[in-house]
Each structure stands twice: as C-alpha cells, then as structure tokens.
Amino acid sequence: MASITQIISWIVRDIYHGWNPLPLPPAGSFGGQTVCVVGGSTGLGLAAAEHCVNLGAAEVIITSRDMHRVGVAKEYLEEKAQANANAAAAATGGGEAAGSSPPFRTECRVRAMILDMNRYGSVVAFANALKEIRRGQGGIDFLLFNAAVIQARYRPSPEGWQEELQVNALGNVxxxxxxxxxxxxERRHRAAPAHLAFTTSSASLSNDASKWEGWSASGEGVLNHWNKEEYWPPGLSGGYPVSKALLMYAERELEKLVVGPDGKPWVIINSMEPGMVKTEIQRHVVESSSFLQFLAPIIIPAVFKTSENGARILIMGGLTTEEEHYAHSRQSDGEETAADRME
Incomplete structure (x- = not known):
C-alpha cells in the first residue's frame, strides 16, 4: 500500500501535468506502424488512437463492444487522417517536390473491431481475428490495452465474475x-520487439494486500474472495482498485514470459499510469450520488486531465526501449522512462 506522502505527491503531480501537459513525441514517432488500441472508441483510448494517427501510424485498430460507438470513432479518426494527408499534400504543392518527401507517412487506415471484455468468447474471437492482420509481416507494432470499467454497485458479468474483475483484470490478461x-x-519478422502496454492506475496502490496471501493459502483464493458481493469493496471506486492491483500482479508474470534466454524481451511490456483523467469511466460513480453530481462539475475540470493530455502518457508505452521492459510510467527510484524523457 502506498504511503500518504506518496499519494499526495502523485496527486500534486497529476494536477501539475493537468495544467502543464507532457510534450508529444516527435512527428513520425509511429511512422508506418500498425497500432491496436483496445477500448479505443471513447475517452483515453480514442485520444491515444488519435495521437497515433497524427504521429504517422500506417494503420490504427480500435475496439469497442458497441458497434455504433466504434463506428462513430472510426469516422472521426478517418477525418483526422484525411486532414493530415491534405495538409501534407498542401505543404508539398499537391505532390512531392523535387528531391524532397513528406517527413512521415500521412496515409492511415482505421479499422474498427468488436471486442467485449465481459465475454470470454468475444476475447477469443477477437484474438483470432487480430492474428490474421500482418501475419508473417511482424504482426502488430503497438498494442495498448485500455479497456476498463468502474461500477458504483456490484454487477456480475455474463461469465459469473464481478464486472470490474472480469473486464479490468481477467479479460485483459x-x-x-x-x-x-x-x-x-512474429518477432523473427521484426527489426525490434513489438510493444504491449496496459493502462493502469495508482488506485491499485490503495489496497491493503496483507490478507491476500492468507486467502490464497486457505483455498478461497483472492479472486473468489473479491467476487463475493458481501466482500465487494465499498466506497466511491468500488472494486476498481482491486481489479487494477490484480492486473498489475498479472503483468509481472506476463513480463517473465516474454524474456528470452539472452535476457532480452521478444515483446516489450509496460504499464502506463495516466493519472486522474476526465472520461466517461466515472459516470456510474457520479450518477450514484447527488453530492457527487453537484461536486463533479467543479472538481473534475479543475483537477483532472483531459483525455488528450492523459493519452500522451499512454502512447509512450509504444516508444520504450528493451531496457525499459516493464518499467512503470511513474518511477520513484530515479530511473528515467520514455515519459520522463519528454518532460
């Protein structure tokens, strides 16, 4: 569990970056790449997808469990991609000037795919479909796992797990x-490892995990404990902090699976913590309380980052080096990450 001092320092840092956003990476940072943003139809995910479009990606794949919503997001990103292409064409007089070329790729294909993290069948179907994209050509360059929910009340998924456990932890893993x-x-078809990044939250550090080992030893299990409605954590964030903590533990194990005999990762895995961001994810919590409905319009704009701002941190997960394999975006030990280099 994080100390009060650490939590206060993170909140102060979040507020600071809310008013002083990190600079974007250089133009063309995702030049020619294929990017997949899981949960990319709204909020942080859509903003991250837009950044990748603007930074030269050749193809951006976005997902949602809602076909209409992901279709609207696709049209929005296609408009941005077309605007970029038009601007590049105008800058070269409608074509390439002699001896010159556009500084980075401007054409970008946007692909919308259905993925419902609440259902294992949907996750399997999506994974099978994604594997067909650029098979034998290096696969996906950057995968950003951004799908998440916050519920104000206990709500089971179709698979029998509390929805936050299902979506935020089990579905992603x-x-x-x-x-x-x-x-x-696909690594043998690539010059460098692909990137996989998870959107995490400092809320995960608010858990007191001192009893978790006991639940595991007793046979009850940590997942089974938190899946019971009587143990579902009370409070504004419900089971969100627990689900994000479980995701962090799983990420640690995933990180071990991708390290080769030479000690180098064949996929670079990172967790990216955008801080407090104003998105639709808070809607259920706000709607559950008249007090929060009054307070939210005052506090959120003043303290929370915009989606565009928070997404600047998320896309750094596609720009980390092999040495930064599983380096958290928020370091406290003095080590510099991709996000730190942009400050």
Whole structure:
C-alpha cells in the first residue's frame, strides 16, 4: 500500500501535468506502424488512437463492444487522417517536390473491431481475428490495452465474475495470453520487439494486500474472495482498485514470459499510469450520488486531465526501449522512462 506522502505527491503531480501537459513525441514517432488500441472508441483510448494517427501510424485498430460507438470513432479518426494527408499534400504543392518527401507517412487506415471484455468468447474471437492482420509481416507494432470499467454497485458479468474483475483484470490478461505466443512467432519478422502496454492506475496502490496471501493459502483464493458481493469493496471506486492491483500482479508474470534466454524481451511490456483523467469511466460513480453530481462539475475540470493530455502518457508505452521492459510510467527510484524523457 502506498504511503500518504506518496499519494499526495502523485496527486500534486497529476494536477501539475493537468495544467502543464507532457510534450508529444516527435512527428513520425509511429511512422508506418500498425497500432491496436483496445477500448479505443471513447475517452483515453480514442485520444491515444488519435495521437497515433497524427504521429504517422500506417494503420490504427480500435475496439469497442458497441458497434455504433466504434463506428462513430472510426469516422472521426478517418477525418483526422484525411486532414493530415491534405495538409501534407498542401505543404508539398499537391505532390512531392523535387528531391524532397513528406517527413512521415500521412496515409492511415482505421479499422474498427468488436471486442467485449465481459465475454470470454468475444476475447477469443477477437484474438483470432487480430492474428490474421500482418501475419508473417511482424504482426502488430503497438498494442495498448485500455479497456476498463468502474461500477458504483456490484454487477456480475455474463461469465459469473464481478464486472470490474472480469473486464479490468481477467479479460485483459486472457487477451494478452492469447496474443503473446503469436507476437513471439512474429518477432523473427521484426527489426525490434513489438510493444504491449496496459493502462493502469495508482488506485491499485490503495489496497491493503496483507490478507491476500492468507486467502490464497486457505483455498478461497483472492479472486473468489473479491467476487463475493458481501466482500465487494465499498466506497466511491468500488472494486476498481482491486481489479487494477490484480492486473498489475498479472503483468509481472506476463513480463517473465516474454524474456528470452539472452535476457532480452521478444515483446516489450509496460504499464502506463495516466493519472486522474476526465472520461466517461466515472459516470456510474457520479450518477450514484447527488453530492457527487453537484461536486463533479467543479472538481473534475479543475483537477483532472483531459483525455488528450492523459493519452500522451499512454502512447509512450509504444516508444520504450528493451531496457525499459516493464518499467512503470511513474518511477520513484530515479530511473528515467520514455515519459520522463519528454518532460
């Protein structure tokens, strides 16, 4: 569990970066790459996808469990891609000037795919479909796992797990396990490892995990304990901190699976913590309280980052080096990460 001092320092840093956003990476940072943003139809995910479009990606794949929503997001990103292409064409007089070329790729294909993290069948179907994209050509260059929910009340998924456990932890981990062997097989077709990044939260550090080992030893299990409605954590964030903590533990194990005999990763895995961001994810919590409905319009704009701002941190997960394999975006030990280099 994080100390009060650490939590206060993170909040202060979040507020600071809310008013002083990190600079974007250089133009063309995702030049020619294929990027997949899981949960990319709204909020942070859509903003991250837009950044990748603007930074030269050749193809951006976004997912949602809602076909209409992901279709609207696709049209929005296509408009941005077309605007970039038009601007590049105008800058070269409608074509390439003699002896010159555009500084980075401007054409970008946007692909919308259905993925419902609440259902294992949907996760398996999506993974199988994604594996067909650029098979034998290096696969996906950057995967950003951003799908998450916050519920104000206990709500079971169709699979029988509390929805936050299902979406935020189990769904994300299952998808990663299904894709990692494919990414490993594609490594021989790549000059450098692909990137896989998870959107995490400092809320995960608010858990007191001192009893978790006992639940595991007793046979009850940590997942089974938190899946019971009587143990579902009370408070504004419900089971969100628990689900994000479980995701962090799983990420540590995933990180070990991708390190080769030479000690180098064949997929670079990172967790990216965007801090407090104003998105739709808070809607259920706000709607559950008249007091929060009054307070949110005052506090959120003043303290929380915009999606565009927070997404600047998320896309750094696609720009880390092999030495930064599983380096958290928020370091306290003095080590510099990709996000730190942009400050």
């Amino acid at each position: 299952l998808l990663a396990l299904l894709l990692l062997p494919w990414l490993r097989a």
